[in-house]
Amino acid sequence: MHIRVLFFGQLKEITGVAQEEAELSEGARVEDLFERYSRRFPKLAPFRSSIAASVNQEYASWRAPLGSGDEVAFLPPVSGGQAAAFAEDIFRLVREPIRPQEIVEGAKGPEDGAEVVFDGFVRNNFKGQKTLYLEYEAYEAMAYAKMREIGAEIRAKFPIHRLAIVHRLGRLEIGETSVLIVVSAPHRGAAFDACRYAIDTLKRAVPIWKKEYFVGGAVWAEGEKPSQEAFSRPDESTS
Numbered sequence: 001m002h003i004r005v006l007f008f009g010q011l012k013e014i015t016g017v018a019q020e021e022a023e024l025s026e027g028a029r030v031e032d033l034f035e036r037y038s039r040r041f042p043k044l045a046p047f048r049s050s051i052a053a054s055v056n057q058e059y060a061s062w063r064a065p066l067g068s069g070d071e072v073a074f075l076p077p078v079s080g081g082q083a084a085a086f087a088e089d090i091f092r093l094v095r096e097p098i099r100p101q102e103i104v105e106g107a108k109g110p111e112d113g114a115e116v117v118f119d120g121f122v123r124n125n126f127k128g129q130k131t132l133y134l135e136y137e138a139y140e141a142m143a144y145a146k147m148r149e150i151g152a153e154i155r156a157k158f159p160i161h162r163l164a165i166v167h168r169l170g171r172l173e174i175g176e177t178s179v180l181i182v183v184s185a186p187h188r189g190a191a192f193d194a195c196r197y198a199i200d201t202l203k204r205a206v207p208i209w210k211k212e213y214f215v216g217g218a219v220w221a222e223g224e225k226p227s228q229e230a231f232s233r234p235d236e237s238t239s
Contacts, residue, residue: 001026001068003033008139009076009209010220011051015041024066030055031062033072051076054207057142073139075207076220089155090164091147093140098166098177107162107182114188116195118181124174126212126221134172139207143167146206150198158194160185165198167208178210 006019015037024033030053038045053060054073066072090103100119108115122134147165154163164182172178181198185191202208210221 001028001066003066003068004071005033005037006071006073006139008073008137008207009211011044011047011074011076014043014047028066029062030060030064030066030072033066034062034074037074047076054139054142057139057145073142073207075139076209089151089162090166091144091151092164092166093138093143093169094166095168095170098168098180100177100180103164103166103180103182107164107184109161109184111186112161112184113186114191115182115184116188116191117183118179118195118199119177120179120199121177122172122174126214126219129212129214129216131174132213132215133174134178134213135211136167136169136172136178137209137211138167138169140169143206143208147202150201150205153201154183154194154197157197158185158190159187160190160194163194163198165202167202167206169208 001024003022003024004019005017005022007015007017012018022033022036024036034044034048034053038048052075053062053064054075055064055066056071057073100117104115104117122131124131150165151163154160160183162182162184164180166180168176168178179199179202181195181202183191183195183198185194212219212221
């Protein structure tokens, strides 16, 4: 059966592969595909315990069965469409500078009594080294899907009015905004809680990776592996 395989971040550098097609026997699972690439690229094998896999843009376990035409991505630990009117939630991946004030002002509504903003921007140091600049990359289709899932979870948990999550990709200079989250609500408690939930969940579940560049080299920032709850698939066998 025919499978499309994707690698991101440090895994892409180890394999030298961004995407390619693979042929597998019927009944193969995610772990079988990874084992094949581990034999081909021995430096990949030690990463198994810390990376995640997705099948058709949904997190999947190593035992998840594969079918012909599936798209499988191997994802290092993570470090966020089209924008509609501000009456709706906004989820964007952009390569141009983020303009926080424009988004902050646009998210306010006359029925709101509070607005909470998280503005994450590039600092000039990392683990004692001077940072020159950063680069972000994402598995974009899956990132958009996960951002929308976060939005749905937030609306189910907190009485908010508007939500915006915007993440920058590509090269960022010191001081530039990398991620902006804006939450408006009738009351401040819901706005604070929803904003904190958004950034914490985004860092844990959305496939975006950060690379730090220094005078003497570069390193992929360590992130968090998605929680086990994110991996369940309704048709998956756990035997």
